[in-house]
Amino acid sequence: DAMVIQNPRYQVTQFGKPVTLSCSQTLNHNVMYWYQQKSSQAPKLLFHYYDKDFNNEADTPDNFQSRRPNTSFCFLDIRSPGLGDAAMYLCATSREGRAFNQHFGDGTRLSIL
Amino acid sequence: AQSVTQPDIHITVSEGASLELRCNYSYGATPYLFWYVQSPGQGLQLLLKYFSGDTLVQGIKGFEAEFKRSQSSFNLRKPSVHWSDAAEYFCAVGPDNAGGTSYGKLTFGQGTILTVHP
Numbered sequence: 020d021a022m023v024i025q026n027p028r029y030q031v032t033q034f035g036k037p038v039t040l041s042c043s044q045t046l047n048h049n050v051m052y053w054y055q056q057k058s059s060q061a062p063k064l065l066f067h068y069y070d071k072d073f074n075n076e077a078d079t080p081d082n083f084q085s086r087r088p089n090t091s092f093c094f095l096d097i098r099s100p101g102l103g104d105a106a107m108y109l110c111a112t113s114r115e116g117r118a119f120n121q122h123f124g125d126g127t128r129l130s131i132l
Numbered sequence: 133a134q135s136v137t138q139p140d141i142h143i144t145v146s147e148g149a150s151l152e153l154r155c156n157y158s159y160g161a162t163p164y165l166f167w168y169v170q171s172p173g174q175g176l177q178l179l180l181k182y183f184s185g186d187t188l189v190q191g192i193k194g195f196e197a198e199f200k201r202s203q204s205s206f207n208l209r210k211p212s213v214h215w216s217d218a219a220e221y222f223c224a225v226g227p228d229n230a231g232g233t234s235y236g237k238l239t240f241g242q243g244t245i246l247t248v249h250p
């Protein structure tokens with residue numbers, strides 16, 4: 020089945036140690052999104068790609084970066100994770116022209132030691 | 133700025149009972165409205181969406197929602213709840229322009245956790 024796949028499902032890293040989360044899709048959607056969801060909170064958009072065009076939310080910390088090497092893959096890099104970055108990270112995709120019908124992956128739960 | 137309010141943080145219903153989850157939005161133009169469901173440890177699944185037209189929209193899993201512009205509401209309903217409906221439900225609003233810096237941005241409510249008693 021076509022879908023959005025996030026790896027790993029659970030990631031543990033040390034305070035200050037860079038970490039990369041990955042997202043792949045078989046839907047051939049040209050828009051990809053990264054959300055941060057902290058416990059008992061709503062998902063918060065960090066940034067999104069429209070094809071190769073990167074759109075950063077104004078309040079996304081500089082600590083967070085993203086790469087999209089091709090249509091299928093998108094990465095979230097956290098350069099120096101702090102304790103406050105522990106959260107569920109959700110990747111989503113959508114098709115141009117139907118930008119609001121977003122398809123979500125199952126997320127990566129990030130823990131910081 | 134657009135915003136979404138889900139007044140109920142936690143709702144408990146008995147299996148077979150009817151359900152209504154409330155959602156109020158604030159938005160200057162015609163909103164695009166969504167309901168998503170999230171089971172523990174999983175991503176969000178779209179239940180239904182409203183863009184325009186008929187104000188009563190049908191979704192998956194027997195859910196429906198009604199858009200009421202006069203009340204700025206988009207409440208989710210189900211006539212008979214099943215134990216498998218226990219999850220967290222998010223209402224979201226999107227911009228009505230598909231371009232510019234707000235392209236694709238969804239604003240989510242805080243979520244309502246649904247517990248179903250047997």
